[in-house]
Amino acid sequence: MREREKGVLQVYRGVKLSNEEVEKLKANEGKLISMNGFLSTSRLPSVAQNFASQSTKRRDAVVVLFEIEYDLSELNDHDIVCADIAKFSDYPEEQEVLFDLGATFKIQSVNREKPDLSRVKLRVTSEGADIAREYIKLNRKELEQRSVAVMFDSLLCDMGQYDKSMKYFENLLQNHKDENISDIEFNLGRAHGFRGEYDKELQLYEHSYATMMMSKPVPEKASAIVLNNIGVVYGSKGEYDRALDYCSKCLKIQEKCLPSDHPDIGDSLNTIGNIYNSKGEYDRALDYYSKCLKIQEKCLPSDHPHIASSLNNIGNIYNSKGEYDRALDYYSKCLKMREKCLPSDHSDIGDSLNNIGNIYNSKGEYDHALDYYSKCLKMREKCLPSDHPHIAASLNNMGSVYDRKGEYDRALDYYSKCLKMREKCLPSDHPDIARSLNNIGNIYDCKGECDRALNYYSKCLRMREKCLPSDHPDIGDSLNNIGNIYNSKGEYDRALDYYSKCLKVQEKCLPSDHPHIASNLNNIGVVYGSKGEYDRALDYYSKCLKMREKCLPSDHPDIAHSLNNIGNIYNRKGEYDRALDYYSKCLKMREKCLPSDHPDIGDSLNNIGVVYYKRSEYKRAVGYFERCLKIRKKFLASGHPDRVGVEKMLSGAKKFV
Structure with a gap:
């Protein structure tokens, strides 16, 4: 006062x-x-x-x-x-x-x-x-040395009031009196970071760190936190090796001046785990998250929110590895803990509901996914400002479910609301706006409106090239998506050009066996398949399969996808026995790792049915088409091309039975 x-x-x-x-x-x-x-x-x-x-x-x-x-x-x-x-x-x-x-x-x-x-x-x-x-x-451990003014201004960031926080800190910087300048710069950097203004955030952190280094004595604990945040910024920019360098320096300082089970060391281990997660090195990420959790369980109360966060992060890893049931187990433990130790409308509970929704979305259990996403959205609308980025994220996730269900107009409605909100509450070149443009492009791609899709993908690419490093993975994703459009338009050489540019970016910024590189090899295989160059397509699909078998769990859905694509090539070459072999392996894997009515299982049933149809084994074909149609009726609207396609194949096969 x-x-x-x-x-x-x-x-x-x-x-x-x-x-x-x-x-x-x-x-x-x-x-x-x-x-x-x-x-x-x-x-x-x-x-x-x-x-x-x-x-x-x-x-x-x-x-x-x-x-x-x-x-x-x-x-x-x-x-x-x-x-x-x-x-x-x-x-x-x-x-x-x-x-x-x-x-x-x-x-x-x-x-x-x-x-x-x-x-x-x-x-x-x-x-x-x-x-x-x-x-x-x-x-309050990180606020122990701060004045009341600095402490309360930093809390505004946690409340989502980023613009107000920035204004307050700028005023403090001009009228700092006895306040700690490095502290003010650090928190002003945080405010810019929440707005996605990474270059400004980085500049303020570096200035804060330089100011600390000139102090006598040097505040080692505080300087370690600044190094950590610098690392986090580089991680957000996709510069993972630089991020690891700064975060490792932070950890080294903390291990030197803090007890081995200090919560700050746990936080640093967690941050390094996040970076390895972003790099696709999931086992290393899991190792750091597990070390972090071990420290937290030793030094914090058993139901502390930080322990819940670690459970959540471990769930993220299993999600990325395609181990959805294990991920769901960790997310559920996290949710239970958060519901116990946090207010009933706390935003972290919303995050847990969102993550569980992600799992059901990935498993193809779309109604379950919508239920959790809806609960999350309702909670976020209650406890956050009406234009908060997390509300936009919930709208985006709702759109993604309708996207996967083939309800493209509803998906487009949610994606458009999300984009409008992001354009209102975020800087004009924020990466999340680019992500929304990308998602809307995906919808037009699925609807077969290639020119409109290309327009959105191109806007997304321009924005990403403006606000991200030239070798950021998201730029690779945009190049890939534009390649997909040219592939759909039959402009195969232009598609190959974009896929090659994408591959060049990915090989520069990702580990050599990263799943995204495997996906790009897959896409290049798709183009050669479309061009009728089946042997070259088979070569790329085989490289992709080999990479996925190396870097993913043995029953990961992406491995099944590779088996399916190789089956497609043998099908087109008229080698039906080999096609059937790969399709059957794919189906077996999908039935093992996905729900029994997952759309991908429907695709496998359809493909096997097509092979039997071509082999004039119509009775067997009918059986597979009927099973496929039962799944597609559950998820796809009556006029959806995939549903219409199997209905026609089923009708044709029945004429010969």
Whole structure:
């Protein structure tokens, strides 16, 4: 507060709640309530009421004005902390006061003054502080040396208020007085990073680090954290070796000056695991995540959020390896822990729901995926600003399910909403905007609208070339997608040109046996297959299969895909026995690692049916076509080309039975 104010502080918070939520508050008069995260209030009731009167999607919402009373004479080092942050704001006239994590209030009274207005009187109390104190202490380890001003401004980043955080830190930098300049630069860098402005973020981190190095003595612990964040930025830019270099330096310093089981060492191990994950070196990533988890289980409470995060990361690895059941197990443990130790609408719980949705999406269990994605979206819309990037990500994931289900118009609707939101809340050249352009391009590609797809893919490529290093993997992906379009248009030489450029990027930035390189070899094989150069196609497919068998689990879906493609070539060459052999191996693998009604299994059944049809074994062909159609009816609309195709084949085969 302003130089530690005395007396009674009166502040206000305006929100919209449902009638049911107001009644719950009424039923809990005299009891304690703790807010989720950090609570923004105003000294002016008019500001709070105006804020609450803003439009909302909730039709049953009524205005609720919280009147919060705080006797500052009771303030001591163990009670609730709040800060007057008006001097840092773009709107100082709003007289904003921010309450600390763990602030606890007693509900004095709840009165409905009008049908659409209720007034809730709260009093700040320290009665609930002991419950939250251990959690807060563990989460403040990196803020121990910071002033109150720096601490509260850095929290705005965690609240998703990146623009406000940037403005506050810029003001602090201009009026820093006794504040630590390197600390301010570090947090200003964080704010730019959340906005995807990696070059500016990197510049501020490097300046912060240089300032620290000139200090006497050098703050080793703090400097290690800056090195770690520099490494994270290089990782985001796709410069993984430089990222590893900085993060390894950070870890080396921490191992020198901290106990071997210190949480910061666990965090560094986790970061290095993230980099190996991005490089596709999943076993090394798993090793670092496991070491991190071991430290956390030793030094943190058994249900601490950081342990949940490590379980989540290990789940990510198994997801990447195609071991979906193991991934689901870790994600479920993570969700259970987060539901136990975090508020019910915490954004991390939303992240867990999202990840479980990802697994069901990958397994082809689309209704389950939509259920989890919908729960995640609902939670994010409740606890995050209406244009928060995570809400956009949820819209994107909903679109991806409809994309896979072949409901392209619904997918396009979600992808378009996502793009609109990202263009509103992110810098104009942010990588996530490029990703949305790419996804919309995918939809037009699937709909056979090659020119519109090419337009979106080209916009995506231009944006990525502008904001990412020339050898970033995402640029390779864009080149690959444009190659796909030219392949679809029958412009095979142009397709090969883009695939070759993609391969050149990938070989420069990825390990020699990375799955993405294998996928590109596969695509080059597709082009040669389309050109009728079957032996060359077979050569690339075989190289792809060999690489995938080396770098992926033995029952990974991508290996099955390679077997399928080799089967396609033998089918086209008229070598039906060999085609049937590869198709059967593919089907066996898919039935082992995918749900029984997964669309890929339907594709395998169709391909085997086609071979039997060509061999004039119509009765066997009918059996496979019927099984395929049963699956496709479940996932594809009645007019979908793949569904229509198998219906025609089935009808044709039945004529000969």
